[in-house]
Amino acid sequence: MAKTRRLAPLVPLLLAAWCSVAAAQDGSAYVGYGWNGYLPAIQAEDGTLIPYLPSSFMPPADYTGDYYVDEFTDAKIKQLYLDLKEKDPGAAGKALSDTQKDIDNQFRWTGLLDPFGKIDPHGDVDITAIRRPGYFGRAPYHENIALAENSAWTVEFTVPADSYEKTKGMADEIKLRGWYLEGSGVRGPDGRLHHALVVLFAGYTIELTAAQHPDDPLYFYDYASKEYKPVPYPNPEGRSEKWGVAPWRDYIYTLWRAGFDVLTVDKRAHGISGGANPRNVNAVSDDFFRMLDALESGQGLTILGPDGVVKRAGDAAGVLTRGYSAKELPVMVGGPSHGSMISSYVAHKNFVGYEDMGGDMSFTPARDYNIQAVFLLGSFAGGPGYLGNKSRNMVESIYRNEFGIVYRPTSEVLANIHTWPAAVFIGKGLWDEHESAPGTYETYRRATGLKELVFVRGPHSENEFGPENLQYMKDKLSAFAIDALINPDMLRPEFTSFREAVEASPDYWEPSSFTRQW
Numbered sequence: 001m002a003k004t005r006r007l008a009p010l011v012p013l014l015l016a017a018w019c020s021v022a023a024a025q026d027g028s029a030y031v032g033y034g035w036n037g038y039l040p041a042i043q044a045e046d047g048t049l050i051p052y053l054p055s056s057f058m059p060p061a062d063y064t065g066d067y068y069v070d071e072f073t074d075a076k077i078k079q080l081y082l083d084l085k086e087k088d089p090g091a092a093g094k095a096l097s098d099t100q101k102d103i104d105n106q107f108r109w110t111g112l113l114d115p116f117g118k119i120d121p122h123g124d125v126d127i128t129a130i131r132r133p134g135y136f137g138r139a140p141y142h143e144n145i146a147l148a149e150n151s152a153w154t155v156e157f158t159v160p161a162d163s164y165e166k167t168k169g170m171a172d173e174i175k176l177r178g179w180y181l182e183g184s185g186v187r188g189p190d191g192r193l194h195h196a197l198v199v200l201f202a203g204y205t206i207e208l209t210a211a212q213h214p215d216d217p218l219y220f221y222d223y224a225s226k227e228y229k230p231v232p233y234p235n236p237e238g239r240s241e242k243w244g245v246a247p248w249r250d251y252i253y254t255l256w257r258a259g260f261d262v263l264t265v266d267k268r269a270h271g272i273s274g275g276a277n278p279r280n281v282n283a284v285s286d287d288f289f290r291m292l293d294a295l296e297s298g299q300g301l302t303i304l305g306p307d308g309v310v311k312r313a314g315d316a317a318g319v320l321t322r323g324y325s326a327k328e329l330p331v332m333v334g335g336p337s338h339g340s341m342i343s344s345y346v347a348h349k350n351f352v353g354y355e356d357m358g359g360d361m362s363f364t365p366a367r368d369y370n371i372q373a374v375f376l377l378g379s380f381a382g383g384p385g386y387l388g389n390k391s392r393n394m395v396e397s398i399y400r401n402e403f404g405i406v407y408r409p410t411s412e413v414l415a416n417i418h419t420w421p422a423a424v425f426i427g428k429g430l431w432d433e434h435e436s437a438p439g440t441y442e443t444y445r446r447a448t449g450l451k452e453l454v455f456v457r458g459p460h461s462e463n464e465f466g467p468e469n470l471q472y473m474k475d476k477l478s479a480f481a482i483d484a485l486i487n488p489d490m491l492r493p494e495f496t497s498f499r500e501a502v503e504a505s506p507d508y509w510e511p512s513s514f515t516r517q518w
Contacts, residue, residue, distance in 0.1 A: 113239070452476070
């Protein structure tokens with residue numbers, strides 16, 4: 001039975017800064033974990049108030065031009081820090097010091113609870129020591145990904161360290177390690193099997209082969225503060241190495257089960273891969289092209305098949321590419337959050353070309369690999385103008401000026417998404433704290449060709465959506481990927497307004513937010 005939510009009172013202090021979005025605002029609604037407060041909301045036909053994160057930046061009333069593109073370019077973002085250094089050197093120095101503290105994070109929880117699978121990611125590794133999908137079929141995990149064991153290859157790629165990693169004492173080359181799952185193919189209307197490779201990049205902090213106990217919670221309710229708070233991991237019970245990896249492996253499983261080949265590796269400075277810097281999206285997006293080239297050539301490649309045989313270099317060349325060259329191979333790319341940043345840059349570099357914003361400003365022409373679809377989950381493609389936290393733009397400015405690190409996409413991606421020939425899928429929590437929901441809608445609006453926008457009633461991370469929303473998103477993504485492969489020219493109904501897109505979100509709620517709605 002459908003429920004009708006009572007209208008929550010507006011919260012003037014919280015909403016005052018967002019008065020400019022009042023035209024798309026019918027009231028306010030409570031959001032639990034992550035916010036513990038009220039956000040603007042759109043009222044659906046059944047009376048339900050659906051909260052969403054509005055945009056922090058708004059164009060001046062007399063502004064002419066494409067505000068979210070023109071005012072948030074690489075050059076404009078870089079200028080923020082340069083202006084601060086000139087106007088207030090003391091503040092600039094503190095901002096630099098604060099920023100440097102979070103650059104060198106490495107996420108190395110894999111193997112904390114079970115020594116099997118714990119490796120030295122920076123050294124020479126016997127890849128038979130890396131956990132495979134079958135590992136996660138055992139109790140207490142019982143994960144679906146174990147069903148892919150007989151189709152799984154453990155893979156190791158060799159890529160160059162970036163300039164910042166070299167300043168941290170890294171060798172010239174580092175290793176990226178993960179899995180390649182061979183799918184059965186997607187059967188088209190003509191009965192023929194179609195094959196494509198989906199390259200998936202996980203969110204920030206996620207380690208592909210870390211363990212997560214199914215009974216461990218994401219958050220808890222603190223009765224003293226009356227707020228939902230995250231559980232730190234590893235938690236005192238000592239059952240999970242990292243929370244969020246089980247849902248991520250199920251995304252991988254969903255696409256493999258649909259018939260796709262799937263390649264995913266731990267990114268730089270994560271889990272079983274080498275590297276010192278997890279934030280240089282510029283370098284990680286180049287790893288996408290490097291891995292495809294290596295699958296063809298075998299250069300720097302080691303693979304371990306389901307038969308237990310290890311192949312290296314020339315013996316590994318072409319084994320997994322089904323006879324395609326690297327540039328001919330039908331491929332899709334995507335991921336959540338950090339993975340969506342990487343995928344945005346991959347598509348931009350592939351279809352548009354790229355100016356090396358963090359380095360010497362040299363221009364690289366379009367790569368022209370056969371990318372057929374891009375999946376942006378927890379998207380950042382709207383650019384800095386749609387960030388939920390304005391201060392992150394100064395951080396990005398410092399990254400680019402002082403460290404040659406390119407992290408969040410600037411507006412060049414938004415400005416050019418209409419030129420991408422690939423299909424574009426965008427999945428998003430309506431109160432994602434990192435990019436406003438209107439910004440995500442604008443990204444969708446500008447895309448052309450086959451596209452889909454799926455809003456769910458939840459926050460940024462797919463791990464926080466709640467089980468119904470998570471399953472809904474996986475089902476939508478899988479169906480879209482199949483369409484992009486076998487019927488890319490199909491006509492789909494499109495949203496004509498932000499309100500319409502919000503109202504289309506399914507009536508599933510992130511659990512801590514649901515409890516206060518009725």
